[in-house]
Structures are given as C-alpha cells and as structure tokens.
Amino acid sequence: MSVGITHILVLSAGLFSIGVFGLLGRRNAVAMLMAVELMLNGVNVALVGFARFGFNERRPLSGMAFALFVITVAAAEVAVAVALLLVAYRRRGTVQADELDELRG
C-alpha cells in the first residue's frame, strides 16, 4: 500500500495527541515545553504532507513555507519561555506548574 496523505495525517494526529498528553500530564514546566514542541511538530508534519500530496500548481509548496514559519515562531517561543521559567525559578524557587499558583482565588 503506497503512502498517501492519510498516512501522513494519521502520523501527525498521533504526534499532536502525544503532545497534548505531555502538556496536560507533566508537572515540570520544561517538560511541558517539550510537549508543546511535539505538538508543533505534529502540525508541521501535516503541513508538509499537504504540500507534498496536495500539490497546487499556482502556489507550489505553500505548506512547506508555512512549516518554515512555524519553525521560526517555535524558536522564538522557546527562547521567551525558557527566559520566563528562569525568572519564575529565581523568584519562586520552583518550575513545577502546580506550585506556581499565586493567581488561584
């Protein structure tokens, strides 16, 4: 059976769901960040799959261009998030998401 768009999309859905599980199930904020990376990668896999199997002659490879933008934004996101966690650790002495609960009413 030849590999088609459905195969790629199922892989993408799996990767995204594993990322959702990690984001909700982990206590450590750095680990949650890693799970977000997995989710972004799942979306990128889908975008590349669309660019490859749903080729559009008028706009060739738009999916891949979009994936490149996602990679750029992910790099910016990780830099800011690590800086935020560093500040949280310095001020509060922890990066456990369930202990950073000052806003709880």
Place this chain on the structure above:
Amino acid sequence: MTVNPVAFYLLSAAILGAALAVVTLRNIVHAAISLVGCLVAVGALYLAVGADFLAGAQILIYAGAIPVLLLFGIMLTRGSMTPAGNGLVRHWWRAAVVAGATAAVLIGVLAGGHAAWHTAVYPQRLLDEGTTETLGRLLLQQHALAFEAASVLLLVALVGAVTLARKDAAEIELERAELDRRLRAERARRRREDRERQRSAAQRGQSAPLGDGGEERAR
C-alpha cells in the same frame, strides 16, 4: 513518484516511540535527549517525502538549537527538580483521556473528509532538483512581508528573552552583598584558625621539655 513505505513506517515508529518517551520519561534530561531523537526522525521523514530544504532547517533549528535552549533551561532550574516532581501528575489518566479524545476527533475527521481533499501529482522536477529554489522564490516574492515579519518577530523575541532573564540592579546588589558577607566570614575564620594554631604550637613548645622531664623521672 511515491514515498518509500518501508522508510515511512520505520520513521513513523521512531517518531511516535521517541515522542512517547519524551512525555513519559521521569529523568528530564533523558526526555530532552529523546526529543532530539524524535525531531531528527521528523527531519528524516521530511527527506523521505522530498522536502529537502525543510529537512535541513528542521535538523539545524529544531534538532539543534531548540533542545540546547531547553537543556539550558533544565540545567539552570535544576535545583527545584525532584524525581517525583518530574513525573506525571497524580490524575494522569485524565490527560490520557483528553489526548485520546483529541486523537479520536482528528482521525475521525480524517476518515470522514478523506474524499474531499485536493490531491495532485507532485512534479518530478521538484523531486529531481530539490525544493530550495521554489521555496526561496515563494518566501521572497509571494510571502516577502511575512518573511520580514518573522525575522522581526525573532529579533524582538530574543531581545525580550535577554531582558527577561537578565538580573535587575537590586538582585545584583543583593548578590554582591551576600558574596561580601561570605568573604568576610571566611577571612575571620582563617584568622581564628591561625591564632589557634599559633597558640597550640606555643603550648607544644612548653610541654616538650616537660615531657622529657617526665621520661627522665620515669627512668
């Protein structure tokens, strides 16, 4: 031109396995390293489907730079990490239910909408010559504005990250005072030890003839 099924299934297994390791491993450094493995496998998958430029970007940025940043984050916040704190939350099965529901919805949509998708033959030209030229034209002509906006975003985010992570003046002052106090305490301790050593040396000097005298008396 089709994608090699063996490569696809092997890479899919590697990607999903490494992703599961990322979300379940208790040791957070191990989780980060399996994240690198997962991202490299995704890059290899891009190569397998013919997205060569994207594969390079994936390896350079995703598998190279981002895990290094995450590892720095881990090392710098390590003081608070305990094996229990790094694990899953107590009600992790709730997270599993939500993730399973997400997967069910996504795959359900896939199963339902499959026929409606626009699919087309990928040109042989792009497989032979690579995607770099086409992608470059796309980015610098049609998406030039978005491209520039992305570079500005990256710059702003990195400057913001530096500003956030830098210690402010009050913190630096506090740390300097702490260091000063510690140095002064250390110096005082050393002086006290010196004095005690001198005193005990002096006592030994006095007690030595006494000892000799004692020996003579015993003889």
